[in-house]
Amino acid sequence: MTERNTSTDSPEKRAAGIAAARLVSSGMVVGLGTGSTVAYTIKELGRLVREKGLDILGVVTSYQSEMLAIEAGIKLTTLSQHPELDLAIDGADQIDSELHAIKGGGAAHTREKIVSVSAKRFVVVADESKTSTQLDKTVPVEVLPFAKELAVKKIRELGGKPHLRSAVKKDGPVITDNGNFVLDAEFGVIKDPETLALQLSAIPGVVEHGIFCNVDELYIGNKDGSVKIVTRQK
Numbered sequence: 510m511t512e513r514n515t516s517t518d519s520p521e522k523r524a525a526g527i528a529a530a531r532l533v534s535s536g537m538v539v540g541l542g543t544g545s546t547v548a549y550t551i552k553e554l555g556r557l558v559r560e561k562g563l564d565i566l567g568v569v570t571s572y573q574s575e576m577l578a579i580e581a582g583i584k585l586t587t588l589s590q591h592p593e594l595d596l597a598i599d600g601a602d603q604i605d606s607e608l609h610a611i612k613g614g615g616a617a618h619t620r621e622k623i624v625s626v627s628a629k630r631f632v633v634v635a636d637e638s639k640t641s642t643q644l645d646k647t648v649p650v651e652v653l654p655f656a657k658e659l660a661v662k663k664i665r666e667l668g669g670k671p672h673l674r675s676a677v678k679k680d681g682p683v684i685t686d687n688g689n690f691v692l693d694a695e696f697g698v699i700k701d702p703e704t705l706a707l708q709l710s711a712i713p714g715v716v717e718h719g720i721f722c723n724v725d726e727l728y729i730g731n732k733d734g735s736v737k738i739v740t741r742q743k
């Protein structure tokens with residue numbers, strides 16, 4: 510896994526994040542993703558709640574987005590109370606021309622996938638550096654600690670090179686919000702993301718992987734504040 514750029518002052522990320530916040534209107538239940546790009550969306554939604562009376566409920570995807578949403582003043586709910594969301598907005602680590610995405614740079618992809626699949630519309634916010642004709646970044650795979658060695662073996666059989674993600678400011682592995690490990694698996698260029706997604710899901714002990722095939726729209730922010738919107742061809 511390359512080092513994360515979680516810069517909190519990026520004009521490109523801000524442009525994309527704020528543009529996506531305009532999709533939200535009163536009465537909506539909205540999935541709130543994780544990471545530095547969607548953080549702009551969450552802060553903007555908080556501003557609209559405070560200053561414009563926007564009346565929404567949020568469903569968070571991580572402790573990070575929970576803390577941000579609470580700080581922003583967004584009322585929260587759960588998938589148990591609201592199993593169907595109007596919209597989910599989240600970042601991505603890489604996204605190809607057909608809107609397949611790799612997520613999980615922040616190890617939050619399991620809840621992010623559950624929330625995004627629970628939404629009628631899933632919008633990804635990103636800067637240009639995340640776009641690519643084909644996916645070739647490492648794929649985060651959340652695994653039960655009990656299943657680590659089996660998952661390593663099965664990922665190798667699929668042609669991947671898995672590495673246990675280590676924590677930066679803690680000795681030992683990263684532990685997800687769900688209490689599991691993350692294997693970052695290198696596959697080189699992923700020619701068929703949908704097939705690999707199914708193969709990874711079939712490994713016993715894999716909780717969730719970071720290949721997302723359900724993105725509806727991509728908001729790409731530019732330095733000048735403009736935003737390019739790409740919609741998935743159905």
Ligand SMILES: O=C(CO)[C@H](O)[C@H](O)COP(=O)(O)O
Nearest residue numbers: 544545546600613614615617
């Ligand atoms: O998938 C994610 C967390 O698990 C993030 O959405 C992804 O890593 C993008 O983060 P950022 O917007 O900070 O680049």
